[in-house]
Amino acid sequence: MSVALVGQARPVRFSNRRRPALPPRSAFGGFRFLPEVIVVAVRLYLRYNLSYRDVEELLIERGVEVDHVTVFRWVQRFTPLLADAARFCRHTPGGRWFVDETYIKVNGVWRYVYRAVDQDGQVLDVLISTRRDAAAARRLVRRALATLKVRPTEVVTDAAPVYPAVLDELVPSAWHHVGRHANNRIEADHSRLKHRLRPMRGLRTDRTAQTIIAGHAFMQNLRREHYELGVNAPRGMRIAAAFTELATAI
Template structure:
C-alpha cells in the first residue's frame, strides 16, 4: 500500500470513499484488520506506519465508525437466511465506565442474528431487539430459546406468537458460549466511549464472525479464481468496497 499525496484520492462518482485523503484500499484494510484481529486503533496505526502509510489512530477510529455500517449493509444481499431456532441472551459491557446490556442471538448454525446495546435490561429493550431483528431479516423463528427472564414471554407472544418459547436449564448454552467471543475481542480495546460506538463495534464483530463462519456468499472468488479460505474475508471486503 502506498501513502496518498496531499490531494484526495480519486474515487468513482457516488463512492462512499470520495473526498477522503487515503484510497479505499487503505481504508478497507484498516477497518478489516481492526474487526478481524484483537487490535487497538493504535495497533492498526502502527501496522500501517510499517507499510509507509502515516495514519493517526483517531482517523482509524473514524473509518471504522463510518465504513463498518456501510460495508455490513452492502453485504445484506449476500447473507444466508438464518435458521429457525434462535438462542437469545444478554451480556454486558462497560461504556465510558457505565454498564450497558448487549442483547445478542445466534441460530442453530452459529450465525449471529443481531445485536443491540441497551441502557436497560427490560421488556422495552427486549422488544426493540426482536423488532429490529425481525424487520431486518424478514424471517420468523419457529423456536426461541431464552433464559428465565420474566420479560420474554409477553414480548414473544406479541411479536412471534407462532414460535415455541423454550426455557430450560443449559438449553441456552450456544449463545452464552458465543458471548465469550465478543468479550475476547473487546479485551484489547481501551474502552468504549459512547453507546453509538459500542453498537457499531459490537455489530461489526458480529458481521466479521458471520463472514468467517461462512454465512455470506462473499469472498469465494478473487480475480476469477476460487479464493483460499484464509483469504476469503479479505476478498469479501474488497468486493464490498466496490459496492459502496
C-alpha cells in the same frame, strides 16, 4: 428602441435534452487515502484483537502514515456501510433462535448487550441498551424480524421474565424454550465478544459501542461463511476478498 421593464421576467427556455446520468458517488469520495488502505485498516481492526494504535503501527510498517484517531473514524464510518452492503449476500438464518443479554462497560457505566444467534452460529442482530427490560428485548426481536424477513419456529431464552410476553406479541407461532442449559450456545458466544473487547481501552459512547459490537458480529458471520462473499478466493483469503467486493458496492 425597446426598453426593458424593471422586474420583467425573462422567457424561460425548455430543453428536451436529458442530463447525462451521473454515476453514484462512492462512500470513499473526499477521503485523502485510497479505498484500499481504508478497507484494510477496517478489516484488520474488526478481524484481530487490535487496538487503533496497533492498526496505526501496522500501516506505518507498510509505508502508510495515518493517525490512530483517523483509524477510529474509518471504523465508525465504514463498518455500518460494509455490513449493510453485505446483507444482500447473507444466508437465510435457521429457524431456531437463541436470544440473551450480557453486559459491558461504556465510559465506566454498565450497559446491556442484547444479542440473537441461530442454531448455526449466525449472529442475527445486536443491541446496546441502558436498561434490561421488555422494551429492549422487544426492540432487538423486532429489528431482527424486520431485517431478516423470516420468522423463527423456536426461540430459546433464559428464565428472564420479560421474554414470554415479548415473544407472544411478536412471534406467537414460535415455541418458547426455557430449558436448563438450553441457552449455552449464546452464552459461549458472549465470551467471544468480551474477548474481542478486552484489548480496547474502553468504549466511550453508546453509539461507538453499538458500531463496534455490530462490526464484531459482522466479522464473525463472515468468518463462519454466512455470506456469499469471497467464495472463489482461497480459504485464507476469503475475508480479504469479501471486503474488496463490498468496497466496490459502497
